[in-house]
Amino acid sequence: MAKWGRKLPKGRGLGIAAHRSFLSYVATVVEVAVSADGTLTIPGVWVAVDAGTVINPRHVRAQMEGGTIYGLSNALYGAITAKDGAVVQDNFPSWRLMRMGEAPRAFEVEIVASDAPPGGVGEPPTPPAAPALANAIFAATGHRLRTLPFIGADGSKLALPTKQSA
Amino acid sequence: MAISLKVNGKSRTVDAAPGTPLLWVLRDHLGLTGTKFGCGAAQCGACTVHVNGEPTRACVTPHDSLADAEIVTIEGVSGAAAEAIRNAWIAKDVPQCGYCQAGQIMSATALLKSNPAPDDAAIDEAMSGNLCRCATYMSIRRAIKEAAATL
Ligand code: FES
Ligand code: FES
Numbered sequence: 001m002a003k004w005g006r007k008l009p010k011g012r013g014l015g016i017a018a019h020r021s022f023l024s025y026v027a028t029v030v031e032v033a034v035s036a037d038g039t040l041t042i043p044g045v046w047v048a049v050d051a052g053t054v055i056n057p058r059h060v061r062a063q064m065e066g067g068t069i070y071g072l073s074n075a076l077y078g079a080i081t082a083k084d085g086a087v088v089q090d091n092f093p094s095w096r097l098m099r100m101g102e103a104p105r106a107f108e109v110e111i112v113a114s115d116a117p118p119g120g121v122g123e124p125p126t127p128p129a130a131p132a133l134a135n136a137i138f139a140a141t142g143h144r145l146r147t148l149p150f151i152g153a154d155g156s157k158l159a160l161p162t163k164q165s166a
Numbered sequence: 167m168a169i170s171l172k173v174n175g176k177s178r179t180v181d182a183a184p185g186t187p188l189l190w191v192l193r194d195h196l197g198l199t200g201t202k203f204g205c206g207a208a209q210c211g212a213c214t215v216h217v218n219g220e221p222t223r224a225c226v227t228p229h230d231s232l233a234d235a236e237i238v239t240i241e242g243v244s245g246a247a248a249e250a251i252r253n254a255w256i257a258k259d260v261p262q263c264g265y266c267q268a269g270q271i272m273s274a275t276a277l278l279k280s281n282p283a284p285d286d287a288a289i290d291e292a293m294s295g296n297l298c299r300c301a302t303y304m305s306i307r308r309a310i311k312e313a314a315a316t317l
Binding site for chain 1: 204205206207209210259262286289290291293294295296297299300301302303304305306307
């Protein structure tokens, strides 16, 4: 569904990750576009889920979209730090969430047909989002980012190593 | 000091401390609890209402600055754009937990009133002030486009 392996223009990359939890399997492909200055957009996300018997496919789709964006949001922006025994981030100015304009532009969900016992769909899409995103950034830029969050509450771009330090 | 406010087409008398944000006047004085509190800092859009047709963050708008204004909340929003948004929201099953959705609907309705055929960039601009922790953004975009197509 994501056309894995397709040729992409410079600065674009696909990343993949998969995960099992709550009896459900979720595989996620993220496409990123990273400009030379580190500005990131997410043109597309593709999620395949095997959650066993599915009663309400529209709910599953909504959870896949929401749980994935929750994971992308945390990976890009969501630092939580503690100081003097209290969490520093106390409201949205310091605890940044993904907004409409930053969300993926296209999102496809495929539900694997199964009559196995029903699994969860709320949390399973979240764990593979960050590694799929990080792998896509590596595919697009050649850089492995190893410090979360990649952008942070105040940033606007990925902190890519400069040529000299790379 | 008691002042008169026009809310959802009706004149209401409110006696609240000077500077009390409109959000608390709506919720605590007038019992209009459809408008939600998310941040109190104009960051999340949960408290969005229309003031003279403009989407406005009620949490940072002093009620006593609105003496001559037309205030419309989620309980009172009506008209072709609101109807189209309501139908598309139901058809696309947009809400998840629902907490942000009154604000999303007020922003989306104001968008369609001013721009009946918004493109993706216009949707981004009009809707980026409304956070959704359940991340229903994909559904919101689909529903706005569907609503626009029916207008
Ligand atoms: S409560 Fe008003 S913008 Fe968040
Ligand atoms: S539907 Fe839950 S916060 Fe938007």
